[in-house]
Amino acid sequence: MTISLRHARVRYGPLEALHGITLAASAPGLTVLLGRNGSGRTTALRALAGTVPLSGGAVVWDGVDVTRVPAYERARRGLCLVPERQAVFGSLTVRENLELTAPAYELALDAYPRLERLLPRRAGTLSGGEQRMLALSRALLARPRVVLVDEPAQGMSPAVATRTYELLAELDACVVLAEQRLPPVLRDRPVLVYELRRGAVVFSGEAAELRASAEAARRARRTGPNPSE
Numbered sequence: 130m131t132i133s134l135r136h137a138r139v140r141y142g143p144l145e146a147l148h149g150i151t152l153a154a155s156a157p158g159l160t161v162l163l164g165r166n167g168s169g170r171t172t173a174l175r176a177l178a179g180t181v182p183l184s185g186g187a188v189v190w191d192g193v194d195v196t197r198v199p200a201y202e203r204a205r206r207g208l209c210l211v212p213e214r215q216a217v218f219g220s221l222t223v224r225e226n227l228e229l230t231a232p233a234y235e236l237a238l239d240a241y242p243r244l245e246r247l248l249p250r251r252a253g254t255l256s257g258g259e260q261r262m263l264a265l266s267r268a269l270l271a272r273p274r275v276v277l278v279d280e281p282a283q284g285m286s287p288a289v290a291t292r293t294y295e296l297l298a299e300l301d302a303c304v305v306l307a308e309q310r311l312p313p314v315l316r317d318r319p320v321l322v323y324e325l326r327r328g329a330v331v332f333s334g335e336a337a338e339l340r341a342s343a344e345a346a347r348r349a350r351r352t353g354p355n356p357s358e
Contacts, residue, residue: 131154131191132191137176138183139183148327148329150330155303158304158321160320160322164324168326177208177275183196190208217255220253222251222252223247223249223251259284261283262293275302278306282312298315311339321335322338
């Protein structure tokens with residue numbers, strides 16, 4: 130199972146955020162979209178989810194063009210988007226947030242035991258890291274076919290962040306993450322990486338290839354230009 134962007138363009142008014150990018154993510158497996166703020170990684174996730182329209186190109190899921198399929202219908206078909214912000218219902222309790230997804234939510238507490246003592250709390254009063262745990266727990270409970278997560282470990286302690294990436298890596302689903310940097314825990318896993326810069330893909334390959342490319346660039350900067358050239 131694969132979901133992909135093909136020559137995708139997205140505009141926000143007069144500004145083009147994606148300049149005809151092509152990328153693909155398969156299941157089961159992890160794909161990471163890397164880039165600084167303004168690189169287009171968040172827009173790429175939203176384009177896959179259908180929460181922003183394409184001005185050109187296509188979204189293809191399992192060989193079917195779903196470009197014109199609305200976001201709610203993609204969700205019904207098994208796509209789950211966990212945005213960076215407003216990923217939980219702040220006026221509801223943690224328990225109510227979980228029960229909206231699945232009446233039996235023990236799996237969420239197994240994933241993040243800390244949530245158990247937070248069950249009566251309103252989600253809007255939680256810390257940023259706790260809200261991320263709740264949002265990701267809801268995604269796990271939904272048992273999606275495609276999971277799109279923007280900055281999954283934001284606000285989490287290193288130990289909880291590591292646990293989060295392990296949970297995502299173990300899912301029998303197509304998992305696409307948007308990150309500013311490749312998380313250390315994923316560097317030795319078979320992860321497909323796309324690096325975006327100013328709305329264009331500047332690198333695609335395995336995590337090991339990204340490390341090798343970065344190391345070669347560092348060596349080149351240290352040695353400087355070759356005087357013989």
